[in-house]
Amino acid sequence: MTESKIMKTRVTELLGISYPVIQGGMAHIAEYHLASAVSEAGGLGVIASANGSAERVKKEIEALRERTDQPFGVNIMLLSPHAAEVAQMAAEEKVPVITTGAGNPEKYMSLWKSAGIKVIPVVASVALAKRMERCGADAVIAEGCEAGGHIGELTSMTLIPQIADEVEIPVIGAGGVGDGRGLAAMLILGAEGVQVGTRFVVAEESIAHENYKQKILKARDIDSVVTGRSCGHPIRSVRNPHTRKYIEMEKSGASFEELEYLALGSLRRAVEEGDLENGNFMAGQIAGLIHKEQPCREILEELVTEAEALLGGSKPWER
Amino acid sequence: MLNELQEIIAEKLGLSAEEVQPEKSLKDDLKADSLDLFDLVTELEEKYEIEIPTEDLDTLVTVQDVIDYIEKR
Numbered sequence: 084m085t086e087s088k089i090m091k092t093r094v095t096e097l098l099g100i101s102y103p104v105i106q107g108g109m110a111h112i113a114e115y116h117l118a119s120a121v122s123e124a125g126g127l128g129v130i131a132s133a134n135g136s137a138e139r140v141k142k143e144i145e146a147l148r149e150r151t152d153q154p155f156g157v158n159i160m161l162l163s164p165h166a167a168e169v170a171q172m173a174a175e176e177k178v179p180v181i182t183t184g185a186g187n188p189e190k191y192m193s194l195w196k197s198a199g200i201k202v203i204p205v206v207a208s209v210a211l212a213k214r215m216e217r218c219g220a221d222a223v224i225a226e227g228c229e230a231g232g233h234i235g236e237l238t239s240m241t242l243i244p245q246i247a248d249e250v251e252i253p254v255i256g257a258g259g260v261g262d263g264r265g266l267a268a269m270l271i272l273g274a275e276g277v278q279v280g281t282r283f284v285v286a287e288e289s290i291a292h293e294n295y296k297q298k299i300l301k302a303r304d305i306d307s308v309v310t311g312r313s314c315g316h317p318i319r320s321v322r323n324p325h326t327r328k329y330i331e332m333e334k335s336g337a338s339f340e341e342l343e344y345l346a347l348g349s350l351r352r353a354v355e356e357g358d359l360e361n362g363n364f365m366a367g368q369i370a371g372l373i374h375k376e377q378p379c380r381e382i383l384e385e386l387v388t389e390a391e392a393l394l395g396g397s398k399p400w401e402r
Numbered sequence: 403m404l405n406e407l408q409e410i411i412a413e414k415l416g417l418s419a420e421e422v423q424p425e426k427s428l429k430d431d432l433k434a435d436s437l438d439l440f441d442l443v444t445e446l447e448e449k450y451e452i453e454i455p456t457e458d459l460d461t462l463v464t465v466q467d468v469i470d471y472i473e474k475r
C-alpha cells in the first residue's frame with residue numbers, strides 16, 4: 084500500500100495505521116466486510132456494536148480477524164442495553180481500539196486501559212473532551228452536526244478548534260468530511276485525523292442496500308434533514324417519505340411514544356431492505372458531494388492525496 | 403454557598419438566579435441536557451478544586467443536591 088509520507092500524525096502513530104482516517108461506527112453498516120477493507124487499505128476500520136449482543140459483536144470481530152491483521156476498532160454505543168457485556172467482551176478480546184458514543188465511558192476506562200486498548204470517545208463539547216482526557220482517553224473524536232446519524236449542536240468548523248485548544252491529546256475531527264478538502268480543513272482546524280462515515284456507506288465493500296447507496300449518490304445539499312429534535316435525540320438523514328412523516332408528526336405535537344414507534348427499525352429497513360418509503364437513510368450533509376461508489380482503498384488514497392496537494396507540504400498538526 | 407451556586411448554575415443554563423431554586427431538578431425543571439451538566443460539573447471542579455467522579459454525577463439531581471455535595475467536599 085502507498086504510505087503517505089507527509090500524513091504521519093499522532094493519530095497514525097497512536098493507532099499504527101498509514102492514513103489518519105477512521106471509518107465511522109455506523110449501526111448496521113459498519114460490519115466486518117467494510118471494517119476489514121478499511122483497515123487493509125490503511126485506515127482504521129471500525130465495527131459498530133449498536134444494540135447488538137456481546138456474542139454477535141464477538142462474531143464480527145472474529146470474522147474481521149480472518150480478513151485482516153491490521154489494527155481495527157469497535158464502536159460501543161453506551162445507550163445499548165448490552166453495552167456493559169460488549170465492553171467486557173471487547174476487553175477480553177483485546178480489540179486494539181474502542182470508540183464510544185451516546186454517553187460517558189468513564190466507568191469502563193480502567194477495564195479497557197488495563198487490557199491495553201486505545202480508547203477514543205466521541206465528544207460533542209469542550210467540557211466532555213476535557214473530562215475524557217482526564218480519565219485517560221488516548222484521543223477524542225470531535226463530531227460536528229454535519230455528520231449523519233445522531234448529532235450534537237455545534238458545527239465541525241466551530242467545535243474542532245475549540246476542543247483542540249483545550250486538550251493535549253489528539254483530536255479526530257468528524258462531520259462533513261467527504262473529500263480531501265474536508266480532511267485538509269480538519270487538519271488546519273486542529274485535528275490530527277478524521278472520522279469519515281457517509282463516504283464509506285457507498286464504498287464497494289459496504290453491505291448497505293443498493294437503494295441506500297443510490298440515496299446518497301443522488302442526494303443534493305438541500306436533501307439533508309434532521310428528525311427527532313423534539314425528543315432531544317436529533318438524527319440526520321437524507322429526506323424521504325419517512326422523514327417527511329416524522330417531521331410532520333413532530334410539528335403537530337405527536338407524543339414521544341408515537342415518534343419512537345415510527346422510528347423503530349427504520350434504519351435497518353433502509354440498510355437491509357432499501358425501503359425507500361419507510362426506511363431512515365442516515366447520512367451526513369456532505370452526501371451531496373459524493374457521486375461515486377469506490378473501493379475503500381481508492382477512497383482513502385483520494386482523501387489523502389487531495390489533502391496533501393492542498394496543504395502543499397505544510398503540516399498544521401505539527402504547530 | 404446557595405447564592406454563589408445559584409449564580410454559577412444560572413449562568414451555565416442561561417437562566418436568572420431567581421429561577422434556580424434549591425428544590426428544582428436540573429434536568430426536569432431547569433431543562434439541563436447532558437452537555438450542560440458536564441459543563442457545569444467541569445466549572446464546579448475548577449472553581450472548588452475538586453474532582454467529581456462518575457459515580458457521584460447521578461446523585462446531583464436537584465440544585466440542593468449540588469449545594470450539599472459541594473459543602474461536604
